[in-house]
Amino acid sequence: MELILAPEILKTYGYTKENVIVKQIGSGLINRTYLLSPLSEDKQYILQHINTTVFESPEAIANNLKAIADYLSKNYPSYNFIKPILTLNGEEMALVNGEYWRMLPFVKDTISLDVLSNPKQAYEAAKQFGKLTRLLNYFDASTLKQTIVGFHDLNLRYEQFVLALNQTTKQLKGLAKIEIDFAKDHKYVLDYYNSFKQGKDFPDRVMHHDTKISNVLLDESTYEGICVIDLDTIMPGKFISDLGDMMRTYLCPFSENETDLGKIKIRLDYFEATIKGYLSEMKTILTNTEKELILFSGKYIIYMQALRFLTDFLNGNIYYPANYFTQNLDRAKNQFKLLHELSLNEKELQDIIKENLA
Template identity: 45%
Template structure:
């Protein structure tokens, strides 16, 4: 890892002596800039520069972190919740040259995997996300802020796709014509989301909203779940967001960047493992309409991510970074293939869900 030079004032804000620490880039996150601080005597911290283009109100993120940390400390004192450390003047973050910095404890002897390579890992990660939601069940939901408005609002994303189709250059629209039709054929997924939004028996809960594999720390030797990390998007939402992102990112052996679509497949053992892990924490707490939505969750997140990639392609790639001209097109096509495979195996996957709902 490359050594990085950071301002003395940032260290001093947290009571650290810059001369005692070496800073190195850490992790593969795309949003915040993350560094590992290490001293010669083994002291370690995680330092992050908050991306204020994504999190436009860092104070809301900090407030949600602190609310969750205080609630969990009171009600589940043994639960490991990785909350930011305060500055020397008791603030949640340091502001230096207009940039927002926060310091977090480093959790030793753990790993964050970019992808699940065994069903047991999928189980452990899903269980950690389920446990966080369960432990926060009675936290004061109304006090938690929405840090990214409409983050998982499929109605909005579908509307943005329609607008992008209307406004796209003819060349791009014709290039993506078959892909556009493919996603429009599944518009019932967006329609069902409208029903969920207005269903009173489908409650908002405190969920992570970015339940990818690398947002869970596992024991480096046993791969048992240790804790959830990167809780910037912790806010009220529907469980289909977390569960759906797990299905979207754990079940196939390939990521959304894969262009060889023959490699995309539904690994039933991974699907079963994550369903089991999630339901082992939440099975007895979910309402009937939530239970009925568990298969839909994977369709919901895969469809939404697919149309977001397609929208960005039609809009000339203004949101997602690209390394080659058609990257967002291929990302969208990747997600459509995954969606089609989920639909093709829906009876098998629904049977797996029913099995673990009644365990």
């Protein structure tokens, strides 16, 4: 689909509607993304509109990316960090008619996948996310700003669940009784996390926080990992955020929208590939505590996402779009089943971790 953007947006980067072709691309639900093809250049660019409903402080994103880009440019100049292209006025983002935009270089001969089709892809993606964190091991994560406050804060998510439970209707509470009980019974995930949270051996790191497969560029021929993209959620966090999100999204062949819970299984070969890829970069810098929490990272993120879906259902589906009344409840059931499967396979999964830590 060919589109014409507001002339002011293009002008900010030195283009006009007459000298570029614009096409909307991508499957992301948060930011609108366009491919810009200047007629007089052998280059293409990505132009993104920043969703300020989700990212209330776009300046925080710009500041974080600039600080990281400067650090990597100085210390690891060969690393392909996709940093924004400055406007004609030297700004990290363009503010046009009250909306924020940014332009990024388009990386040729690469693809991003919406669905994993083999373990090698999981390995390459996990390796790329681990590599970025490893390269930033000595970067002071405390200098970065939170781009989404409380994004992976399980304490906050449990508090929101309890609040929703106290305010919801009897009807919704009745429909979700089994899931409510499951959530309460598994609060030990939160308690266990809190027992480590303040430990010196459990440091804050620079984390991506959204490690689904579509946020990695792969070579379109070899499927080797090239670099990480969609960097809006880079901010301080625990390593469990990235590795746990990979487990949540890589290990099961079906997404959280699958309602046949019998299909929700752990693919051991994908788990092994993910662990191998991540530890190939991170094994040398993980602390002893972090190594002990590798499998727990999956439990943490899966439980948190299940809570978020359940909370939204109890609140009347006000956050996650739902195509039918009980979809967020079904999503919670799906994630609780995935959490159960992780526990069922724990011995085999821990053996894989132990082998790759050796």
